[in-house]
Amino acid sequence: MRLPYGWLKEFVKIKQKPEELAQNLTMAGFEVEEIINGHQKFVGGPEKVLSLEITPNRPDVLSIIGAAREISSLTGQKLNFKIPKFKTENLEIPLDVQFKNKSICPRYTYRIITGVNLKNSPGWMKKKLTDVDIRPINNIVDVTNYVMLEAGQPLHAFDYDKISGHKMIIRGSKKGESLKTLDDQNRKLPKEVVVISDAKKIIDLAGIMGGENSQISNNTKTIVLQAAIFEPLAIRKTSKNLNLTTEASYRYERGVDFEATNQALDRATELILYLAAGRAGKIFDIINLPPKPISIPVSSQKISALLGTKISKTKISQILTSLGFEIKRNSATPPSWRSDIKIWQDLAEEIARISGLNNLKTKALEPFKVMTKNQRFATEQIIKDILSDFGFIEALSYSYLSADNLQAVGVSPKETIEIQNPISPETQYLRPSIAPTLLKLISRNPWAPEIKIFETGSVFAPKEKRELVIAFSGKNLDIASEIIKKLKDHFGLEDLEYNMAPVTPEVLQKFKIKRKLNLIIINLDELVKNIKIVPEECEITQKQIKFVPVSKFPPSVFDLAFIVEFEKDTSEIASEIQKIDKHILFVELFDEFASEKFGKGKKNVAFHIWLQGWTHTLKDKEIEDIRQKIIGRLKSKFSAKLRTF
């Protein structure tokens, strides 16, 4: 919702500058996302337009007047409403308004204005409309939009002479009917959409968009000006059905103030007479279904208990009254524009937000003993710690994948769960296993010297269950049996069912993975069911990490091995390498052992060195330069000798 500061000031005195007002509104529950320059110019500079996010429960603030009311309540400044002044007469221009279904149109208010002159709106109106993101069209249509933004009441103007039989029937549509709307779209209407038809045809998609066949044009001499209340659910259903949302439908589906019709109609009449000339007829106000009156008991004791801060009866009364509530004998009646107020807790929220949340008392909870330990969760965490100790890296992949991905692992999409509205075919089916989504991730790391990766998560096979998948490269399968043994020992499992297999060359090729991979798949739910040893508390890391953004260029990875005295600190050597060049991303020790063949008191240390270019992929010469620097530095600092093979 766009709120121009100058326009607001027409309705309430504002002492604060726009930035301070924005802060006040944000802290009252209306988040101001930005302040932009408007098109109107004032003495002090351009108009400032506050751009607010209005939550769906506060449709009353989808208007300048609604926002002004809030500001008045927050600041104590009085509201300034002008009563529209103009002459009306008995025009003797007939219009028969009928309702096939009264519940879809609780109130229908209209007036006829004749002798109007269509032309462009004056500059001030065009600028104000542009400031609230509305495109100016002509003086009459512009007034309907202007008053909608000002008062929150959507209005519509029909060309009277285009209404056949001078008859308007508000009804639900029948299947097969159609209407060409103002946006030049021929719309086939499903049944039960709210429409207005004349004696021959549909002329309006009520509450959403007018028909081209009744729109205002240069030849229009007489208009029917409508301010109506339509049933929110009916409008919303129609809007969703036709995939059409307008400023009017947006307001209707959230709820428009039942009492706003007459004043808005008068304000629009005054403006039309001023800008387009003409003579105004009397108002016709048809009330089909008035809202049920609401009266909520006010208990300062209950409100204070809910908020945790004692609020006096007087303060509660004062706040509610400033918001337009009527307080009578310990009961509060909300103003007509607050359709969101239904229960006493809604009153408590008003008290809390106007008092200021950060002014309320806070109080710590009493101590409480944890009821039960979640065995499943704890087990999964310990498994992650165990795998990490084995040098594995935890990944997380999407829960969905494409039909191609499924077929690549021999699963038919028909056997899986399909998303009705996926973002793309790439994410259309729920994964029956982590294996294919993990393979996708692995394919993105062709430069990694080895793969040791795992993931736990939910899969849908098609029943939802928890799965653990472990992937590792290389020919040595011992690691698999070591892991299985460790899991069995740690949790006292008599048996651990698992699926281990190398990924077939066909599958590797389909996922564009160029190295040999092995997968272990374990049903976590089954594992957890069978544990005999209760898992301990998992580790909480205290590591301080300085995150390095990931470059869009591929890294280069090479190995370096050195022979060095046994006593030399390997982690110091690694740290020293890391410092040598800003392109060095990781220094990973992957081998360390002492052996007589290196000489007495000597050991071999081997590192994967990851180099990363930030502006380009590093060229061979740049890589070689860094490699030589490393060799040189280690020789001088640690007397390390490069081991050549």
Add this chain to the structure above:
Amino acid sequence: MEGHLHPITQFMRKAIKVFSNLGFEIVEGPELETANFNFDLLNFPKEHPARDMWDTFFINDKKSPTDEQKLLLRTHTSPVQIRAMAVRKPPVRIIVPGRCFRHEATDASHETCFYQLEGFAIDKSINLGNLMAVLKEFAQKIYNKNVQIRFRPSYFPFTEPSIEMDIAFNNNWQEVLGAGMVHPRVIKNMLSQTKSAEAKGEGGGLNPEEWQGFAFGMGIDRLTMLYFGISDIRLFYSGDLRFLKQF
């Protein structure tokens, strides 16, 4: 070679520990949910714009279910409030970690799947002051004891009053979680889903005049990004070892 846990796992553990120490029990729920648990029982009116705030992935269900039984990917972990209370009697303190889904365009701050940590407490005379105290303690324990926080009024169908908490990072207020006092209609839906309650004629659930609660939900991906200084949420699901090996 060194192993690494995913940064989300690492942060989630820290967050959970703060609440475990306050007596919160960990409860989990399904990712594949029904509209009933995801929306209806949480006081989302049918056909209401409030549901638009939670853009949903719906499932193609050949069985043509009723509106309530329609399957979807859960948009938040809040359904577990109802599930957990179907088999528990208050007082309770519960946290719910889990993966959730939103039908949104992906960019540096938005992903279609993400992790949430939900928490709620049901007791007699629990209040908004308790909620704000718990959330403040969380912020102080995770970030640092001088962390700057503020609360703002907000709107969720399942809480009344509803609030949001912001934390100051680099002189900017960052929204980190939503919370509020559990709506009486949601309290009434607790304990009313169990067959035993139905059999005893106890349908009607907890009495909101007797039991109150507070609830909060935090986006863990976002909080993890703020904690480690990560700039792009998509990295979490990229599997890029240059990312994962940093943690």
